[in-house]
Amino acid sequence: MAIDLNRSLAWTSANAAENAMLDDLQANILKGHGRLHTANAFFKFDNADDGRAFLGGLASSVTSASKQLQETVAFRQKGTPGDPVLLVFLTHAGYSALGIPTNQTPTDEAFVDGMAARQEALNDPDKSSWDKHLSANIHAMILLADTHGENVQAALKLLLKTKSKGVVHLGTDIGLGMKSLLSEGEGIEHFGYVDGRSQPLILREDVERERDARDGISVWNPEFPLKTALVNDPGGKSEFSFGSYFVYRKLEQNVRAFKKAEKNLAKALNLRPKQAELAGAMIVGRFEDGTPVVLQKEDGINAPVMNNFDYKDDEFGSKCPFHSHIRKTNPRGDSGILGAPLEDERSHIMARRGITYGKRLTHPNSKSLTIDEMPTKGVGLLFMAYQNNIQNQFEFTQRFWANNQNFVHDDTGIDPVIGQGPSGGQACPVEWGGGEKTKKMKFDFRNFVSMKGGEYFFAPSLSMLKSL
Ligand code: HEM
Numbered sequence: 001m002a003i004d005l006n007r008s009l010a011w012t013s014a015n016a017a018e019n020a021m022l023d024d025l026q027a028n029i030l031k032g033h034g035r036l037h038t039a040n041a042f043f044k045f046d047n048a049d050d051g052r053a054f055l056g057g058l059a060s061s062v063t064s065a066s067k068q069l070q071e072t073v074a075f076r077q078k079g080t081p082g083d084p085v086l087l088v089f090l091t092h093a094g095y096s097a098l099g100i101p102t103n104q105t106p107t108d109e110a111f112v113d114g115m116a117a118r119q120e121a122l123n124d125p126d127k128s129s130w131d132k133h134l135s136a137n138i139h140a141m142i143l144l145a146d147t148h149g150e151n152v153q154a155a156l157k158l159l160l161k162t163k164s165k166g167v168v169h170l171g172t173d174i175g176l177g178m179k180s181l182l183s184e185g186e187g188i189e190h191f192g193y194v195d196g197r198s199q200p201l202i203l204r205e206d207v208e209r210e211r212d213a214r215d216g217i218s219v220w221n222p223e224f225p226l227k228t229a230l231v232n233d234p235g236g237k238s239e240f241s242f243g244s245y246f247v248y249r250k251l252e253q254n255v256r257a258f259k260k261a262e263k264n265l266a267k268a269l270n271l272r273p274k275q276a277e278l279a280g281a282m283i284v285g286r287f288e289d290g291t292p293v294v295l296q297k298e299d300g301i302n303a304p305v306m307n308n309f310d311y312k313d314d315e316f317g318s319k320c321p322f323h324s325h326i327r328k329t330n331p332r333g334d335s336g337i338l339g340a341p342l343e344d345e346r347s348h349i350m351a352r353r354g355i356t357y358g359k360r361l362t363h364p365n366s367k368s369l370t371i372d373e374m375p376t377k378g379v380g381l382l383f384m385a386y387q388n389n390i391q392n393q394f395e396f397t398q399r400f401w402a403n404n405q406n407f408v409h410d411d412t413g414i415d416p417v418i419g420q421g422p423s424g425g426q427a428c429p430v431e432w433g434g435g436e437k438t439k440k441m442k443f444d445f446r447n448f449v450s451m452k453g454g455e456y457f458f459a460p461s462l463s464m465l466k467s468l
Contacts, residue, residue, distance in 0.1 A: 001015060003226065005230055011030075022064065024242070024461045026064065026065065026462065030203055030229065036179075037145065038355050039142075039152050039153075040142075041171075042134070042141050043138070044097075044139045045166060047166045049166070050165070051097055084145065085145040087143040089140065089246050089459050090460060091140070092114060092456075094138070104464075108458075114456060123399075123421035124420065133171025133453075134453025134454060144156055183290050186290055189253070190255050191280075197305045197307055200224035200349045214304045215308045217308060220308050228349065231244065237464065245387050245459075249384075249454035250357075252449065253375075254450070256372075257448055259374055268443065269430060275297070281293035285326030290302050293320045294319045295309055311327060317429070321427070323426040323427075351385060357382050361373065402414065414446060416446055
């Protein structure tokens with residue numbers, strides 16, 4: 001029996017092979033762990049023996065996909081929160097430092113190079129400007145997550161106590177998730193927008209829930225095959241051992257400058273105060289409450305926040321501009337304009353698992369929030385994503401969509417949220433839904449997100465970690 005990576009997985013009716021795969025796979029890959037408190041701790045190994053002893057000692061505590069999925073059911077049925085989550089990730093340099101033979105080491109080209117070596121291609125800032133712990137030679141990252149911050153702190157303390165001298169702790173990024181005040185249950189990022197709503201759904205049960213309990217799947221199909229995130233783990237101990245490539249990027253957000261620019265854009269577009277939110281929606285592609293701007297010119301469709309849409313009825317970008325963050329990073333068929341089949345376009349989608357970092361005194365959605373209270377640094381997104389192929393998924397999205405001023409049309413401009421490099425500026429329709437003839441106003445919206453470092457990892461199977 002083999003695992004069919006070309007399909008999504010119905011895990012509640014999994015066969016023996018699929019169950020063996022889930023038992024040996026780390027949690028968080030097929031579905032987000034959902035906890036609002038995390039610690040991403042980074043390590044370097046001075047010698048292979050200490051590194052192996054450290055990770056091998058943790059192996060039996062690593063959360064498996066099976067455990068996570070069973071806990072999800074218990075949470076839905078009885079509200080029982082799951083145990084703290086512990087996950088382990090290795091860099092290519094980490095595999096070498098642990099003395100793992102090359103035939104047991106993942107081979108993705110970008111993974112082998114490491115993120116810093118891809119700086120030029122990604123238009124990333126020079127490594128010298130990165131946070132110190134992220135510019136170091138990272139070998140491993142351990143991700144701890146829980147519903148309570150104290151539990152994460154306690155687990156981190158214990159982790160640092162158990163490590164031997166040959167395991168150097170380089171630093172930790174603390175994640176602190178936030179929930180929307182506008183749309184119940186949805187997570188948000190620091191600019192105040194619902195984030196994480198649109199995901200490739202790899203589990204059949206999640207697709208069914210989307211179809212039956214949310215806004216449906218008739219227009220945008222959120223179902224993606226296992227191969228979106230899974231790859232064979234060459235270091236795994238069975239034919240059912242899988243892992244996933246993992247991108248980590250610390251992205252600092254200048255909230256004050258972004259919100260000022262949003263206001264200026266609203267003024268330039270002559271929007272009355274009640275409509276001012278439309279300016280931000282034309283940058284992000286959704287209103288703060290998650291309403292897709294392609295569906296209407298004001299917020300308010302947020303129970304549930306919709307994801308069953310595409311851009312077929314907006315071929316001139318007069319509802320959702322082509323430059324907007326969600327249209328750039330998931331064009332939902334726009335690549336057809338360039339002759340790319342939908343299946344090719346969909347192959348670039350990755351499983352995003354980011355969390356915000358940095359504390360805010362006033363909630364980003366609070367009506368009383370003043371411009372002066374908005375942070376200019378120290379807050380942002382710990383962008384994390386699992387995938388099968390880093391070049392074809394994360395790098396493709398960042399390079400050929402977000403950073404590309406000529407995607408999907410000439411002079412579209414770069415993604416105003418995450419685009420890096422020469423911009424050319426973007427153009428916003430003066431009249432929402434005005435079609436081809438709508439006048440567009442040129443502006444330059446960028447540099448509100450700064451990359452503070454990151455790395456490419458592999459999330460190995462549990463059997464690989466147990467063999468260390
Ligand atoms: C969606 C914000 C970084 C890729 C979104 C959404 C927001 C958002 C508000 C809409 C919610 C949703 O549809 O799930 C941000 C911010 C970022 C950031 C503030 C940085 C600080 C990135 C990066 C990438 C990325 C680095 C990839 C290179 C995506 C994708 C979607 C998305 C693929 C889903 C689009 C869709 O399916 O419609 N982001 N994002 N984001 N973002 Fe980001």
